[in-house]
Amino acid sequence: MEQQLFIYNTLTRKKELFKPLNAPLVGMYVCGPTLYSDVHIGNCRTFTSFDVMYRYLLHIGYKVRYVRNITDVGHLVDEVAGEGEDRIARQARLKQLEPMEIVQRYAFGFREVMALLNLLPPSIEPTASGHIPEQIEMTQKIIDKGFAYEKDGNVYFDVEKFAKSNNYGILSGRNLDDQMNNTRELDGQEEKKGRLDFALWKKAKPEHIMRWNSPWGTGFPGWHIECSAMSQKYLGDTFDIHGGGMDLIPTHHTNEIAQSVGCCDAAPVNYWIHTNMLTLNGQKMSRSLGNVFLPVELFSGMKLAADSPSATPSQAKLDGKHPLFEKAYDPMVVRFFMMQTHYSSTLDFSNDALQAAEKGYNRLAESMKKVSSLSPSAQSTSDIKKLRQQCYEAMNDDFNTPILLSNLFEAARIVNSVYDGKETLTAADIEAVKKLFSDFVVDVLGLKAEAENSGKQMEVLDKVVHMVLDMRAEAKQKKDFAASDAIRDKLIAAGVAIKDTKEGSTWNLQ
RNA sequence: GGUCCUGUGGCCGAGUGGCUAGGCUCAGCUCUGCAAAAGCUGCUACAGCGGUUCGAAUCCGCUCGGGACCUCCA
Numbered sequence: 001m002e003q004q005l006f007i008y009n010t011l012t013r014k015k016e017l018f019k020p021l022n023a024p025l026v027g028m029y030v031c032g033p034t035l036y037s038d039v040h041i042g043n044c045r046t047f048t049s050f051d052v053m054y055r056y057l058l059h060i061g062y063k064v065r066y067v068r069n070i071t072d073v074g075h076l077v078d079e080v081a082g083e084g085e086d087r088i089a090r091q092a093r094l095k096q097l098e099p100m101e102i103v104q105r106y107a108f109g110f111r112e113v114m115a116l117l118n119l120l121p122p123s124i125e126p127t128a129s130g131h132i133p134e135q136i137e138m139t140q141k142i143i144d145k146g147f148a149y150e151k152d153g154n155v156y157f158d159v160e161k162f163a164k165s166n167n168y169g170i171l172s173g174r175n176l177d178d179q180m181n182n183t184r185e186l187d188g189q190e191e192k193k194g195r196l197d198f199a200l201w202k203k204a205k206p207e208h209i210m211r212w213n214s215p216w217g218t219g220f221p222g223w224h225i226e227c228s229a230m231s232q233k234y235l236g237d238t239f240d241i242h243g244g245g246m247d248l249i250p251t252h253h254t255n256e257i258a259q260s261v262g263c264c265d266a267a268p269v270n271y272w273i274h275t276n277m278l279t280l281n282g283q284k285m286s287r288s289l290g291n292v293f294l295p296v297e298l299f300s301g302m303k304l305a306a307d308s309p310s311a312t313p314s315q316a317k318l319d320g321k322h323p324l325f326e327k328a329y330d331p332m333v334v335r336f337f338m339m340q341t342h343y344s345s346t347l348d349f350s351n352d353a354l355q356a357a358e359k360g361y362n363r364l365a366e367s368m369k370k371v372s373s374l375s376p377s378a379q380s381t382s383d384i385k386k387l388r389q390q391c392y393e394a395m396n397d398d399f400n401t402p403i404l405l406s407n408l409f410e411a412a413r414i415v416n417s418v419y420d421g422k423e424t425l426t427a428a429d430i431e432a433v434k435k436l437f438s439d440f441v442v443d444v445l446g447l448k449a450e451a452e453n454s455g456k457q458m459e460v461l462d463k464v465v466h467m468v469l470d471m472r473a474e475a476k477q478k479k480d481f482a483a484s485d486a487i488r489d490k491l492i493a494a495g496v497a498i499k500d501t502k503e504g505s506t507w508n509l510q
Numbered sequence: 511g512g513u514c515c516u517g518u519g520g521c522c523g524a525g526u527g528g529c530u531a532g533g534c535u536c537a538g539c540u541c542u543g544c545a546a547a548a549g550c551u552g553c554u555a556c557a558g559c560g561g562u563u564c565g566a567a568u569c570c571g572c573u574c575g576g577g578a579c580c581u582c583c584a
Contacts, residue, residue, distance in 0.1 A: 246578080247584065278584085360533045
């Protein structure tokens with residue numbers, strides 16, 4: 001590979017040169033959503049961050065197998081106690097639906113939101129319920145290795161035993177004694193030998209709908225085992241990158257490592273990447289805290305109606321203005337907003353920040369449109385090659401999108417200055433800038449060029465508006481400013497914003 | 511209580527032991543019948559107090575503030 005990519009590895013707490021096991025192939029696994037309710041914007045942030053990493057790896061020439069799972073079984077309401085209901089089964093009961101109906105509904109909404117945010121689909125999107133045999137097999141192997149025990153139809157991972165020969169806290173940096181002693185009182189522990197032990201397989205109660213046969217009776221898999229089983233199936237015993245939100249480090253990912261090592265004696269992952277949280281007024285957005293808002297609300301500026309059948313953007317029923325948002329924000333503005341912050345920092349949501357992002361994004365988008373209309377000169381006043389190099393350097397430094405953006409804004413500045421005749425670019429450099437934008441803004445950052453006004457209706461509207469603008473221009477020429485201003489005001493009132501430029505007036509929908 | 515992260519100009523937000531990220535706001539200018547829009551230029555900040563250093567916002571210590579994890583959470 002031409003580019004030397006450095007990645008911050010949670011495992012070593014250092015930035016490391018990225019060396020795939022089998023270049024140019026790269027295996028990447030990201031923990032996906034649990035589909036017991038709608039994804040919120042915090043979830044989206046994580047997936048968007050990994051989307052940019054995926055895009056950049058592709059851009060610099062890797063062939064990436066990107067696996068992002070869908071959890072549709074086994075995620076308990078009270079994971080540590082090993083009790084409580086399965087989250088999806090619980091929703092099914094509450095809504096009187098089949099569990100698969102719950103999963104189907106939220107999966108549909110999830111994919112629609114991902115598409116609106118312009119995320120590339122993963123190579124494989126495996127579901128936990130579709131990989132029950134694999135999970136049973138892995139559980140059996142862990143039992144055979146002596147790291148798990150069965151009790152009354154439940155199978156638990158024996159953390160203390162594992163920790164004797166392995167570093168259980170290798171990822172979180174916590175030592176076992178701290179974890180054993182500094183935990184609050186918990187219920188429902190009686191079956192487990194150790195308090196840190198976690199379920200690989202759970203016995204299904206009679207009323208439990210989601211159930212499968214296993215060597216230990218009828219039941220369902222634990223939450224952590226699905227990722228170990230599926231990543232191993234599609235990416236191998238050891239693969240390159242595993243990612244997720246940083247809240248998964250101490251429990252989910254720690255247990256994944258334990259399972260994989262316990263099963264196969266191999267560290268499953270070379271590079272662990274964790275994204276930081278999205279906050280609202282400085283506090284983490286999470287389903288359990290209840291301070292979540294939904295993508296459809298952000299994109300519409302409206303509140304989801306209490307009786308909305310779904311929060312899927314295309315199906316949602318909205319009800320009045322959302323108290324948090326001053327206006328609707330385009331998904332690309334939201335994506336741009338996320339790109340302004342490094343994935344490893346918390347990202348705080350506010351109207352002010354969003355509006356600043358909207359303006360910045362529009363400025364970038366405008367200058368991208370201008371590139372095509374630049375006139376070439378014999379010489380360039382800027383070093384586009386160097387600028388391109390700086391863009392790579394930014395991304396090579398642990399996917400530093402804020403720095404990348406600052407370089408892209410420098411490109412925008414150059415374009416605008418050339419457009420104003422204050423600086424010059426050769427024909428080759430104009431092409432180079434065009435390529436820079438399409439490579440980094442569109443391909444890597446995934447900021448989709450604004451959809452051109454298209455379709456029959458827009459075509460007609462465009463002609464009509466231009467007719468009116470011609471009339472206004474005529475009035476202006478006759479110095480009949482009362483008439484020209486009246487036309488302007490009425491167009492604005494109708495939702496048509498106009499821009500007067502040297503070359504005449506342009507318009508767009510407001 | 512334990513573990514860890516963090517504190518940057520009016521706001522958001524990168525980064526580095528010395529070489530003024532960037533965006534938004536604001537101001538000036540250009541354009542313009544006016545306005546809007548757009549563009550260009552300008553605005554030298556790093557919580558406080560000590561220490562290390564030729565030199566620290568960047569390293570170390572303390573103090574104060576914010577947050578995360580230790581239950582599920584992207």
